[in-house]
Amino acid sequence: MHDGTARTRSLKSTLALNLGEAAEMSVVEGSVERFTRLEDAGERSAFGEMIEAAAKEMLKGEAHKIGIAAVDSVTEKMWKRLRDAMALFAKKLMLGAPIVIRFHNDIDGASGAYALYKTLAFVLESSEHLAYKPNIAWRMHGSVFYTKDDAINDLLMCNNYECVEKPLLLIVDFGTSEESNAGLEAAKEKFDIVWLDHHPIVEGFGGGELKHYINPWNFGGDSNYTAGFLACVFAKTLTNVDTREIEEASFIGDYSEYSKPSVGSRKLAALLDLLTSDTRVISGMRGNLTPESVDSVLRDRQKSEELTAYAESRIAEMLDLAISSVKAYNADSTRIYVADFEAIRANDQERYPLPGRFASRLLGRIEELNKDACILMLHFGYFISVRMSKKLIGRVELLKILEDVRANFSNYVESTGGHSNAASIKMKNDEMKKAIIKDTVERLKKALEK
Numbered sequence: 001m002h003d004g005t006a007r008t009r010s011l012k013s014t015l016a017l018n019l020g021e022a023a024e025m026s027v028v029e030g031s032v033e034r035f036t037r038l039e040d041a042g043e044r045s046a047f048g049e050m051i052e053a054a055a056k057e058m059l060k061g062e063a064h065k066i067g068i069a070a071v072d073s074v075t076e077k078m079w080k081r082l083r084d085a086m087a088l089f090a091k092k093l094m095l096g097a098p099i100v101i102r103f104h105n106d107i108d109g110a111s112g113a114y115a116l117y118k119t120l121a122f123v124l125e126s127s128e129h130l131a132y133k134p135n136i137a138w139r140m141h142g143s144v145f146y147t148k149d150d151a152i153n154d155l156l157m158c159n160n161y162e163c164v165e166k167p168l169l170l171i172v173d174f175g176t177s178e179e180s181n182a183g184l185e186a187a188k189e190k191f192d193i194v195w196l197d198h199h200p201i202v203e204g205f206g207g208g209e210l211k212h213y214i215n216p217w218n219f220g221g222d223s224n225y226t227a228g229f230l231a232c233v234f235a236k237t238l239t240n241v242d243t244r245e246i247e248e249a250s251f252i253g254d255y256s257e258y259s260k261p262s263v264g265s266r267k268l269a270a271l272l273d274l275l276t277s278d279t280r281v282i283s284g285m286r287g288n289l290t291p292e293s294v295d296s297v298l299r300d301r302q303k304s305e306e307l308t309a310y311a312e313s314r315i316a317e318m319l320d321l322a323i324s325s326v327k328a329y330n331a332d333s334t335r336i337y338v339a340d341f342e343a344i345r346a347n348d349q350e351r352y353p354l355p356g357r358f359a360s361r362l363l364g365r366i367e368e369l370n371k372d373a374c375i376l377m378l379h380f381g382y383f384i385s386v387r388m389s390k391k392l393i394g395r396v397e398l399l400k401i402l403e404d405v406r407a408n409f410s411n412y413v414e415s416t417g418g419h420s421n422a423a424s425i426k427m428k429n430d431e432m433k434k435a436i437i438k439d440t441v442e443r444l445k446k447a448l449e450k
């Protein structure tokens with residue numbers, strides 16, 4: 001590790017200065033970096049313990065409450081776990097260990113990342129324990145799987161740093177499915193991992209075994225307790241920075257039943273929706289959106305208003321077009337709708353909106369017109385997004401039905417998954433797309449007519 005070529009940085013942590021006599025034996029000139037060069041394992045562990053104790057001291061005792069009983073009781077149950085995870089996070093910050101934060105590229109995931117960014121900015125300004133810029137790599141993640149390639153990328157990034165302390169990988173709002181197992185296996189030797197999610201846990205997923213795997217489903221909650229909100233609550237174990245609008249944006253983004261939108265949170269959600277769909281709208285951004293750039297747009301009032309207006313008009317146009325072209329199939333007292341995203345999008349130069357999120361918007365519009373529960377299938381290329389009214393949860397086991405479709409077309413369907421009312425089918429090719437749609441419609445009908 002210490003081959004002399006790796007980059008070393010000067011970490012001027014006042015924490016190290018304040019540790020007092022005990023620290024003096026191992027810390028020269030108040031530099032935490034000295035710690036990374038200690039040859040004596042005993043000294044190193046003594047120092048490590050001091051850092052850990054200091055990290056714990058930074059944490060807040062009382063669980064964060066928002067006044068919704070169902071939410072607050074889940075938070076209460078998770079609080080200790082969140083604090084433990086935050087103690088680890090704070091320790092990494094103090095020691096300057098590399099931290100990779102991967103967040104899902106939707107409103108929910110991005111609001112989680114933004115909350116963490118705001119919290120860090122606040123802590124860096126106000127805490128005497130942290131006097132230097134931490135090593136954080138923000139990675140907006142285009143899927144809900146943590147693949148082996150992702151792990152290799154993260155490992156390569158951390159190889160550039162010299163630090164005895166293990167780097168940290170923080171995952172926000174990924175699916176909890178088997179597709180992530182290979183990546184997890186590759187990452188967990190080199191990284192400490194904190195995994196914040198709210199997707200139903202699929203059997204065979206290896207991440208559930210992680211020490212810091214935190215999911216409301218394990219604490220009496222469900223997907224309505226969004227990952228962005230979870231990240232805000234995680235942030236609250238460290239500091240009371242105001243995240244109300246961010247919490248609300250994440251509820252809006254994932255159609256949580258706890259959502260009580262305000263003007264500001266709606267605007268934030270619309271903006272995050274646009275920015276995560278098409279990073280080109282911020283000049284100079286190529287693919288990876290950082291919370292810092294989100295913050296800079298939000299600070300520029302004219303820019304953010306322009307962008308919100310563009311997003312709203314584009315969605316309105318496409319919804320009108322979709323309503324006039326969607327196909328409907330009767331099923332009991334409800335209906336199943338099928339829509340072709342490519343035809344609705346009209347102009348394929350525009351990346352906004354992304355199909356999955358548009359499917360949710362379109363279901364909302366259809367529900368308004370129908371005044372009743374329904375199901376929508378929106379297809380585009382190799383994907384089919386299925387969105388179902390929440391009222392139908394329990395009556396229709398969407399994930400199970402899509403799994404059956406996959407089994408029936410195992411040569412053509414690569415994967416299925418998602419939430420109990422919002423899921424998708426990924427095909428290997430589009431040869432059998434029509435047949436797969438037809439089969440799904442038939443199975444949904446059967447479930448509705450039971």
Ligand SMILES: [Mn+2]
Nearest residue numbers: 108173227254
């Ligand atoms: Mn989510």
